[in-house]
Amino acid sequence: HNDTEILMHNISKSINELSKEKNNSPDPVSVFGELHEQLDGAYNIGMINAEGKVMAVRDPLGFRPMCYGMTDEKVLFASESVALQLCDVNSIRPLRPGEILINENSETRVERFAKSPRKAHCMFEWVYFANVGSVLDEKSVYLARTNLGKAMARLEPLKPDKDFVVVPVPDSSRPFADAYAYELGLPVREGLVRNRCVGRTFIEGNDRANKIRYKFTVLKEILKDKKVLVVDDSIVRGTTCKKLVEFIRDKGHAKEVHLRISCPPILAPCFYGIDMSTIRELIAPQHFSEMGEDISDEACARIADEVGADSLVYQKLENIPKAIGIPKCDLCMACLTGEYPTEWGCRLYEKAKENHKNGVQARTHEC
Numbered sequence: 080h081n082d083t084e085i086l087m088h089n090i091s092k093s094i095n096e097l098s099k100e101k102n103n104s105p106d107p108v109s110v111f112g113e114l115h116e117q118l119d120g121a122y123n124i125g126m127i128n129a130e131g132k133v134m135a136v137r138d139p140l141g142f143r144p145m146c147y148g149m150t151d152e153k154v155l156f157a158s159e160s161v162a163l164q165l166c167d168v169n170s171i172r173p174l175r176p177g178e179i180l181i182n183e184n185s186e187t188r189v190e191r192f193a194k195s196p197r198k199a200h201c202m203f204e205w206v207y208f209a210n211v212g213s214v215l216d217e218k219s220v221y222l223a224r225t226n227l228g229k230a231m232a233r234l235e236p237l238k239p240d241k242d243f244v245v246v247p248v249p250d251s252s253r254p255f256a257d258a259y260a261y262e263l264g265l266p267v268r269e270g271l272v273r274n275r276c277v278g279r280t281f282i283e284g285n286d287r288a289n290k291i292r293y294k295f296t297v298l299k300e301i302l303k304d305k306k307v308l309v310v311d312d313s314i315v316r317g318t319t320c321k322k323l324v325e326f327i328r329d330k331g332h333a334k335e336v337h338l339r340i341s342c343p344p345i346l347a348p349c350f351y352g353i354d355m356s357t358i359r360e361l362i363a364p365q366h367f368s369e370m371g372e373d374i375s376d377e378a379c380a381r382i383a384d385e386v387g388a389d390s391l392v393y394q395k396l397e398n399i400p401k402a403i404g405i406p407k408c409d410l411c412m413a414c415l416t417g418e419y420p421t422e423w424g425c426r427l428y429e430k431a432k433e434n435h436k437n438g439v440q441a442r443t444h445e446c
Contacts, residue, residue, distance in 0.1 A: 086124065089114055107134055107181055111192040115139055115177075119423040121201070121351040125156060133182040136192070140199040140420055141176030142351050142411060144215040147189075148172065154187045156180060159213040173216050199411035199420035201351065205403045206342045207251050207312045218404050221254050226402035227341040227394060228258025228310075234392055237337065239265055239308070244301070246270035248311040248323065255341045256310035265308070270301040270331060271323070294319075295326065302331030313342040314382070315355055317362035321386040328387070338383065338391045343399065344374050347417045348443060350427045355414070356442040358435040362386075370417040371396075 093114045097105035107128075121142030127133045135156040137145045147156035148168030155163055160171045174180055177195040181188055201208075204215055205223040213220045237243075245267045247256035260267045274294055307327055314320050320338065327333045344363035347370070348356045358364050362385070367378035373395050383391035396415060400407040413419045419428055431443040 082122075086122065089117060090126075104130065107132065107179060108190050108192045111136055111179055115193045119421045123158065131183070135174055135180040137174045137176055137178055139177035139193040139195045140197065140411075141195070141216070142199055142201050144200070144204060144209070144213075145174040146171050146215075147174055147180055149187060154180070154182050159210055159215070161210045161212045164212075171214070197420070198409040200405060200409060202399050202403065202410045202412050203313075203342070203353070203414070206399075211251065211254060216405070223403045224251070224254035224312075224341065225258040227398065228255040228260075229262050230398040230402060231255070231310075231339055231341060231392070231394060232259045232262030234395065235263060235339075236392065237390070239263055239306075242304075242334070243306045243308060244268050244270070245308045245310060246302070246327075248309065249273040249295075251312045252310050252341065255312065259308075259310055259339065268298075268301045270298050270307065270327070272296040272298065295323070297326045297330040299331050302327055302333045304332065304334050306335040306337070307331070307333045308337050308339055309388075310339045310341070312340070313345065314338075314340055314362060314386075315345050316360055317382070317386055320362075320388075324387040335389045336387070338386070338388045340391070340393045343394050343396050343415050344378075344382075345414045346370060347414050347428060348431050349414050350419070350424050350444065351411065351413075353414075356431070356444060357440070358431050359440060364435075 090110065093110045094105060097109055097113065122138045123143050123145045124136040135145060135147060144158050145156060146160050146163065147154065148163045148171040150168060155166055155168055156174065157163055163171050174189070175195070176198055177191055177193040178189055179192045200216055205218065205220050209215055209220045211221050211224065243265055245256050245260040245265050247253045247267065248271060250273065256267055272295065274296065309323065309327065311320065324336050327336050344367060345361055346364050346367070348358060350356065355361065362382060366381045367374050374393050379391045379393065383389065399412065400410055411420055413424060417428060419425045427443050434443060
């Protein structure tokens with residue numbers, strides 16, 4: 080089923096029930112105040128009703144970002160601040176978890192429809208998903224990624240010399256690579272050029288391996304006979320990573336390929352809107368299963384061997400909240416720690432572990 084359609088049916092049901100109780104059209108605050116009790120997980124809603132009211136709604140945990148701004152002529156809202164900046168909105172504010180924005184008869188108000196006892200901002204927004212120019216919940220994506228690069232430089236086990244070169248995987252890894260290389264005094268080179276006609280292979284679930292072949296051009300002039308430190312935001316399934324290492328060796332003629340990953344290993348599925356819903360599809364759990372702990376050197380060596388790299392270093396768990404500037408208790412890091420912030424997230428994770436143990440290959444929510 081389409082989740083938008085399910086939400087529409089539930090919104091309609093809440094409106095009908097409240098209309099019968101009050102004998103008039105209910106206020107949107109009341110509608111979503113009732114509706115949120117029935118929902119578990121991540122949702123941002125933008126809608127206009129038959130009366131012409133324009134609304135923006137953010138779930139009480141604030142999994143996904145949402146912001147808004149106003150000019151003399153209009154009110155705009157979006158998931159990322161860069162979209163509003165392009166529309167000449169100067170004052171951009173985050174819509175807080177559990178808040179609803181309502182625009183009616185040229186007047187705009189923001190009210191709370193649900194309490195927000197805790198927050199669960201998805202850490203992956205800062206690591207990978209968001210545009211590097213965005214500010215999410217008053218925290219810069221660019222600064223978060225540069226902070227992760229500085230933290231990775233402090234973890235570097237090698238003693239890089241003049242034969243080393245840092246190569247970011249375009250595009251989200253560039254700030255991470257710049258900061259990492261600067262701290263180590265190494266050059267950053269565009270050894271991989273992205274084909275703009277190919278989408279993000281992490282998001283696109285089908286035919287991923289074939290898309291990867293056309294996603295990057297490897298520049299042999301940059302990589303030949305070099306010890307390449309490949310900097311990427313994450314390793315999820317290992318498909319992209321393995322192909323990249325292969326390309327850099329075979330087509331770039333690199334002497335060595337070392338992977339530096341700005342996100343800790345992804346050990347658990349996401350049930351909050353991202354297409355990684357089984358343990359089986361993730362590479363890290365095949366080699367390491369100690370949830371809530373930093374991955375061991377031995378496990379890193381096994382993963383490096385599987386993807387064909389000379390070495391692999393992941394980010395430390397503690398560095399994620401530090402880099403973003405948000406306490407760990409206000410972030411969703413379930414894919415890293417197995418600690419889900421909602422009841423049904425916990426239930427689905429138990430089901431995912433059961434499926435993995437029994438060799439069930441279907442997506443967890445389909446079982």
